[in-house]
Each structure stands twice: as structure tokens, then as C-alpha cells.
Amino acid sequence: MALRTLSAKSAAALDQELMSTGAFSIDQLMELAGLSVSQAVFKLQPLNKGKRILVACGPGNNGGDGLVAARHLFHYGYQPTIYYPKQSKNELYQRLKKQLEDLKVPFTEDFTAALRQTDHIVDAIFGFSFSGEVREPFPKVISALRDTHLPVLAVDAPSSWNIEDGPPDSGPGKGFMPEALISLTAPKPLVKWFRGRHFIGGRFLSPAMAEKYGLDLPTYEAVDQIVEVEVEGQEKL
Template sequence: MTFKTLGAKAAAALDKELMSTGAFSLDQLMELAGLSVSQAVFRVHPTNKGRRILVAVGPGNNGGDGLVAARHLRHYGYQPTIYYPKRPQNELYQRLVKQLEDLDVPFVDDFPTALKTADHVVDAIFGFSFSGQVREPFPAVIDAMAETEIPVTAIDAPSSWSIEAGPPSEGVGSNFHPDVLISLTAPKPLVKHFRGRHFIGGRFVAPAIAKKYDFDVPEYDGLDQVVEVGPNGLKL
């Protein structure tokens, strides 16, 4: 099976559909997305490779997915650290932060310094709704992720990439190529530019909704919330 992609407009419409006719709340979708991310990280970077996971969190839903993933990773035995420079006042995000604080997960203000002691990085800055210019303080963070030799897992899209066209031709993110990508619900068109390990996560979409948006739900094994696919889009 070669998996079809969803553009930014279709992905946004799908999210609205899931929260209307699908009867999911935003909390549920974020929890399921973050759980998928945590399983992908566990798959590519088991604890014996190092437990220190640095999560770069943006101000939107992609960042919320990263916060949820960090909580699950903490319960798996990892030692996550959170870089979260732009915190929205929304109650949902505040609750996600409180859950991490209750687990003694540290929050840091200096990403480059935290990167020096990390074993793996999760890019949860920007998702499929990103467009335009990367604003402060994230240009330096994306540059640091691009230059580090530490493996990076990106959630849904490598931050700064165009959902349709992939990495920018110049400037911030033009040389950012994460090691791992987890596409949430369905891959986005940018995957044709991605050359690392690719996972699909989102084991909750009803067949009727998938049919309406013309994408395929992969066959998940056992308790898995993610499926790894190869460069040709076929399940590994």
C-alpha cells in the first residue's frame, strides 16, 4: 500500500471533522498524537541508547503533541527536558505543563546548552499549519537542530518546512533534515523530500472519515500506535 498524502487545507478540515462528526475533543486528539510520537521515539531510540530526551515545543497544537509525548516518555523511563519559550495562556496547554511539572520534568530556557547533554531531540515546534517566516526565538533552535549530530525526530513536519514543497530553498531550515518523521493521521506532501525513517501514527480514524478525505489508514500491529513505512510509502 502506498499511502496518500493530505495537504494543509485537507489536514485542517480533517481535524475539524474529527472534532465534529467524529466526536473527538482536542484533548483526545492531542493525547493520541502524543502517544504515537512517544512510541515512535521508543522504537528508534530505546532507553539503552540514552534516556535524555530534549523536546523543543512551539506555541500551537504541534507543541501540545510534544508535551504529551514527553509525559509518556517520562513514564517509559526516559528523562525528558522541555524547551517551551512561548507558552499560550490556553487552559489545555497549562494543564499539560502542570502534568509534566508533577513528574519533575525540567523546563529550560537555553536550548543550545540543553542540547549539549541530550541523547535525542523531538522537534515539536511547527506542524502542518505553519507558513511564512520563522519568528524568534526559533530560528536559532532550528539551526541548532540542523547542525547537531544528535538524532532528531520531527512531529508531522520538520519545523520550517513547507507542507507542500518541503525544505526552504534558503535561510532557516534549508539544511534541516531530521532523522525521523512521524506523520500524524496521514503523511503530508513534504514526505517526498524526506529521506529518514518515517512513521505514521493515528490509530483512531473511522473508515468513513478516512474515505471522505481519501486517505488510507494503515494496518497497525498488536498494541502499536505507529507504523513504519519505507521511502516508497510501503509498510515495513
């Protein structure tokens, strides 16, 4: 089944509705998103393939999802390291950071060095709200993600990609095609250009909310918070 996609504008509207009439808090949504990301890592990188996970976090909600995912990964038995150069002063993000610090999860300022000491990378830099130029210190980081031979899981969007128009024609993200993508809640239009493994995460939408936004609810199995789907033939709303 080709899953219909959700534009950036509709994704923002859906998030707002979930936090108003849907009665979810942003903490809940971030926790569910990060849990989904951690399960995708577990599918892609079983513990016996290497436990070292480098999580690159941006300053917004995408980065928050990465922080949550890292906490879950620690409890699964992985060894996460966090690259979080633009740390938000928002109280929610500070709490997520403190939770990791209490677990003795290391934070690094040297992405290049960390890249040489990991088995898998989570790209949680920019999500569906990204637009405009990639600003420092992220150009070099995204170039490194593009050039690495290590597997990369992108959260909601490969960082630097336009949500509607896909990969950039120039700049650090040109040619960046991560091994895997996890779309949160629903795929975004950029999946038309994506050629890796594709997961959907976000097992919390009500059937009524999905119908209102014209979304297809995938069939999740048992306790799974993610489901792998085809990448071809995505239908744009």
C-alpha cells in the first residue's frame, strides 16, 4: 500500500491539534517519537552488530526526539554518544539532557572524532520544519554524514532536505542519502526521492484524526512502535 504523505504545513497543524483537542503534551509526543526512533535503530543495528550509536541532535524538536531515543538506546544496552552543539535553553530539552547526564551518557563537541568511534549514526538535526540555509556548525556535519560509510538513520527527514522538494541541488546535503529514514506520524513528500529503508513511527493517531488529515494508518505488529514500508510510489496529498 502506498502511504499518502503529509506536507510540512499539515504536519505542523496536526501537531498543534494533537496538543489541543487531542490532549497530548509535547513531552508525550516527543517521548513517543523518540521511542519509535530507538526501535528503528534496534531493527537496523542489532546489539551484536555494534553497540556504539552517535546521535546528532539539532536545536529543535527533531533534536529532542534524538535525546529521547538515546535514553531508550542506553536502556536497551547500547552505548550512545550525543553531539548537541546548539543546546536549547527550553526547560523540556534541559530535562532530557539531564536524564542522559544521570545515565553518564557522554556528550561530545568533536563530531569528526566521534564519527571514528561509532557503529551507527542517528541524524536528528533537522525535521519537517527545516527551511533555508544550513547554518554553522552543521554544514560540515551534514557533509560528513553524506560521505561516511557508516549506516545513518534520518529522523523524519535527511537533514538539509526540503520537506516538499527533497534533496538539495547544492550545498553540504547534495548527494546525502542515508541508509534509512523513519517518518514520524506519516511520510512527508520528500520520500518520493528517498531510496533507503523506510519506517513509519507514531502509533498514537486516532482513526478520526487520521481520517481528518487523509492519512493511512499502517498495521503495527504486537508491541512494535514502528513498521517498515515501501518507498516507491508514494502518493502526495
